[in-house]
Amino acid sequence: MDWDDLRIFLGVARAESLSGAGRRLGMDASTMGRRVARLEHAIGATLFLKTPQGYTLTEEGARLIPHAEAAEQAAAAAAEATGREAGVAGQLRIGAPDGCANYLLPQVARSLCDAYPGLEVQIVALPRVFNLSKREADMAIGVSPPETGRIVVQRLVDYHLHLAAHRDYLDRSPPLTSREDLRHHRLIGYIPDMIFDRELDYLAETGVEAAAISSNSVSVQMQAIRAGAGLGIVHDFAIPFTPGVVPVLTDEISLTRSFWLLRHADDRASRRMTLLAESLAQAIRREVQRLEAKVAVQT
Structure with missing residues (x-):
């Protein structure tokens, strides 16, 4: 079974559409569809049902998810071990409520990109809770800690x-x-x-x-x-x-409120994600303190 096909399978499962997964993975929808069909043929099972709302996992598809995620983590660990991620390059998608996204994350993104020149930071500003299980973001910033889910929660500031x-x-x-x-x-x-x-x-x-x-x-x-x-x-x-x-x-x-950093539990095994999480946390703390100090001077 080809790992790249599993990667595409996970992308479609998380986005619930070929086009959404294609945008995230940099492929066109027709290519995504062919790769899903190839994987279904290889394992002899239908993985998705196509509905007016998008692509929904079948029972066979749902059973494949944990195995595909395990392969995803193994691939990430192998990349780190062989040095392909040296310099912490690649994409980091951060989800946040729009107040944080508009007034804090642009400066934080600049700091991260200065520290890691090969990094591509994507900021998703939405007034709602992000679904990390569907990989809507690699990390999310919340205004309260979630009560359920396989999420690592860290109080930021x-x-x-x-x-x-x-x-x-x-x-x-x-x-x-x-x-x-x-x-x-x-x-x-x-x-x-x-x-x-x-x-x-x-x-x-x-x-x-x-x-x-x-x-x-x-x-x-x-x-x-x-x-x-x-x-x-x-x-x-x-x-x-x-x-x-x-x-x-x-x-x-x-x-007084708090920001919380939310990460998928599986990402704890990734040196890259752990390093980026700590860098993100430090940058947000610094920026909140810097900006609030300006207001304190006014008052």
Whole structure:
């Protein structure tokens, strides 16, 4: 059985489509389909059912998954042992909520690429939890640790959030000296039914029941605040990127949350992935501390 065919099988199983797997592996969908068919012929079993939603594993396909993943780990270990991954080259796909992806990971990616010139960093910014079992990402950053799954979890860093507004908004709005004054102001926040993690339910901290302007994207919320549309709870590390936006009511409304690094359990055996995980963790800690220090000076 050809390992490369198993690699393609895993790609299709994780992406649940030929085109999605092809984009990840750098092949066209027709080639992916031929390789899957070749593997099915070699083992004498149908591995996928094609449905309107995509490719679904059959029972035979599901039974092949752990063996294919074992071969994947063995291939990675062999590559490391023979030095083909010297210099930590290749692709690293990082999944993260959009606040982290927009305001932290670009600088972190620069740091990683400076340290490892052969590295290709891909940042996937999505307001949801990533499925590492399907290899949607090599590593993911979460705002809370998962309760299930074969995942290695590492606490990265605490970060802070405060109510903030643009100076233009504050200059033309009623006075804001206490939490009670918020009833006279327009709030910006998350769409309630699109909050994918309870740690992101910030609005309850203000005592205001509903936001006048809402989005599932941190970046959209911040741009609305920057435009002077209202007040919102934002990451301190995002404030340096938005001139004119300042924290308010810092003594009354202050939140602390944590970022967690999530990795597939099988990756613990990979020297490359362990090295990249530690480098990523260190870079994120440094960047949060650097940006929050700028906000501390303002306040």
